[in-house]
Amino acid sequence: MDASDLLFLVGAALLAALWWRRCCSRAGGDAGDGLPPGPPGWPVVGNLFQVVLERRPFMYVVRDLRARYGPIFTLRMGQRTLVVVSSAELIHDALVRKGPLFASRPADSPTRLLFSVGKCTVNSAPYGPLWRALRRNFVAEIVSPARVRSFGWIRDWAIAAHLARLREQQSRLGAAQVMGACRLTVCSILACICFGARVPEPHVREIEEVLKDVMMMTTPKLPDFLPVLTPLFRGQLTAARALRRRQLDCLLPLVRARRAFVGDENRQTETNWEMEMVSPAGDAYVDSLFGLEPAGRGRLGEEELVTLCSEVMSAGTDTSATALEWALLHLVLDPAAQERLHAEVVAKAGPKSKGGKITEAHVEDMPYLQAVVKETLRRHPPSHFVLSHAVSKDEAELGGYRIPANASVEFYTAWVAEDPSVWTEPGEWRPERFLEGGEGWDTDVTGTRGVRMMPFGAGRRICPAATLGMLHVHLMLANMVREFRWTPAPGDQPDPTETFAFTVVMKNPLRAAIIEREHDNCTTAI
Template identity: 40%
Template sequence: METWFIALVSLCIIFLIRAIFSSLTTTNKTTATLPPGPPHIPIITSILWLRKSSSQLEPFIKTLHTKYGPIITLKISYRPSIFISDHTLAHHALVQNSAIFSDRPRALPTAKIISSNQHNISSAFYGATWRALRRNLASEMLHPSKIKSFSEIRKWVLHTLINRLKTASELETADYIKVMPHFNYAMFCLLVFMCFGERVNDEKISDIERVQRTILLSVNKFNIINFWPKVTRILFCKRWEELLKLRKDQEDVLLPLIRARKQVKESRLNNVNPVVSYVDTLLELELPDEKRKLSEDEMVSLCSEFLNAGIDTTSTALQWIMANLVKYPDVQGRLVDEIREVMGRDGNGEKVEVKEEDLQKLLYLKCVVLEGLRRHPPGHNVLPHAVTEDVLFNGYLVPKNGTVNFMVAEMGWDPRVWEDPMEFKPERFLKDETFDITGSKEIKMMPFGVGRRICPGYNLALLHLEYFVANLVWNFDWKVPEGGHVDLSEKQEFTVVMKNPLQVRISPRI
């Protein structure tokens, strides 16, 4: 034990000397400095930051912005992390200088395992591979005509969700129901079909949900391995083995679905079903730089990314929106009145479903969804960006080896942009008819990011939220349980979720 301890201390001293020397030589090379931030002690402060979750870091970073300004630096790992909270600076970086700020940082060891060495859309370097992967998703899955091809499965999932909620609410012992498990189940059914092209049974849905959520909720647990990986991978070898086992479990669940779809495609049996799944597109895709098809490991990473992007974020946003509709019954009532007016005007007052073509007429519904995303963005930061070269930005050095983080929640809650920013007021969007969620001209909020790295599925996400919110309030009256209340406290999981999940009483509206 003493030998091990002496070796570790010796390595720490060597690393400390190298870090100080590196810092001194970097300072001599350039007159530009990193954005301001708290004092940094090599190794020690990095370990302290890595032990904290995102939810623990966020209020501290907000305090630093108050002290140092809208652009600050933290040295969380061996690379500097820059945090930007000002919407004007974000627009200057991500829109006006999008080519420079569109790269991703080099993946840390644990992230390389999950992303197949950065062979997915969210983590790929800015270049030919990223363009090929994103273009495939955008044109083959997210084109309006392709989105429309999944309308029947959305309708089936909606009816399944309504029946599950109705059954749960009718139980004699049910004073209230917890809605999040039902939302998660519905989104898994929908996205699994879009990904693999088939409806799977509840057991398979449970398996997929288990492996996906286990990895998502375990990310922070493996952070320590990313600090000085040559050493920590040995010191924390059991944790490293645990990560590899989680990845193996994920492959064991997803690969049979990928292989089954490949067999269907090769046998041409899918001619019976004209719907093109995400896996179908991946089987045809060729990486331009490497002149090869995707490996099975890479397809697992891309399918996992597709599921996570469409399930966890959407079900989280859906719960936040419904929570506010329960908390503010006048907003719920106004939304129901709008739906009733549109349905009645179309002569369909008796129909149960608000169809997708009805959504474009529901302006207040769009305001409710946008306000939910502004007030409760599922992610309080976009995925880290990186610059392709050292850049002088707002008078500070943004280094090529750093990460650039944009504070989504702070921008959406900025009192200089939004009146009473912490209040839930959908009406604010009725006054802003030119509001653009892509932020191309001006950033007021950016729940999907902006610029070249904007989430390619933002239109699909808005469709799903509008479709399910409209039909949930059209079919049920949502109320607080007797003696209960809606708690909007937050906690960090993969997304920022309700600390106390929504509990409601629902009754048929029609």
């Protein structure tokens, strides 16, 4: 930044300060524009610097603003208008009753467009033919019941490796490192689903690292709201391009190896690491993408294939691993709940000593396991917001207010799960509320019948892999509790403080000591 740039910014700041003093006497947003109310803003930058100067995660800023401005309010963030919605009624009205109207996506930043290859993903595509084609293919190839059953051997292989990894960590470190172990296992499952290969552990770790960096790189930055500042942040786009190159270098060998294998089932391509193709041609997600020609897009290139497979692994890894870490935290802190869950797992799937595997049918018949997972997702949703929405026509209405087509509609869904008018003592972790007769036992987590919690979104843009993600969490948690008793690591009391790392995670990752369950005690009441 040279002297003239600095002088311009200082002058702008002084002008903004003078204007701010004038604005502060006004309540709410701009009168007469029809938008929901909101805090007064500075000229040009709106509320942007007010939010930035808070120096805390956006979700906590929104929580305070909600208390002042109500369940729907407006933030003017530079050149972008954000409409924040937080009540169950308004969320259900927008995403379910008016689903098609609120099902699109707002404009993306250059960085996001770089990593989505111009919005060519299920999550980012505007509501229309491209989104329908990508989503239809995703559902058919990954989450249809037949596909989920066919991936059973992948789950068995990965969970066996997961349990062995936990034992090794306990032996070597004196504790299991929960988040890291769970991320590696879920990512291994999803990589095998995507590429039909058992990807070696070191390469899975590399994939994890790259995709985590991509997620953090694509979180909103200052130039996304004020493009005039882009020249001052050239380094960010340069870093994004370098990371995109890393992502391609990491995943293109898998795409190319699979393409060669599909062309000749006996052929293996050479890579700089050993990889075993284990799924026949047509059984991997990427196989379905080789010939896909979405409307308006044409035949997908290698960059699109990398991007779509990255989406599967990114979306499923963090959310599932985060849910498992929070669930285990509460089971460590509540030994009675842990023993009740262990008793249910043993009663339904048999004791560890018998060596039988825990199946999908078993976990579907474990109400307390399901209650533990639901209560964990209610108490610790992976994200406090769903992905940004936008309306699909010039003007829309919500709660009696005007919603313009160029606005980003942000649904603050975490508030619904902690609303004291909906949940008794919402800050408490209490799985029993989801058992039959409890206040939440008939809660629809898809939000179709009404919104009481929505960890996967709702309506047209609900996460299409929600059932698969829940299956992974149920199976892994049931296996971990049947195999081990979980206790605090020596000298390391678990800390439930939250922080933001794309998902809402534990500030201090959970380290827990695991004790082999040598004798299966089934006397605890289920």
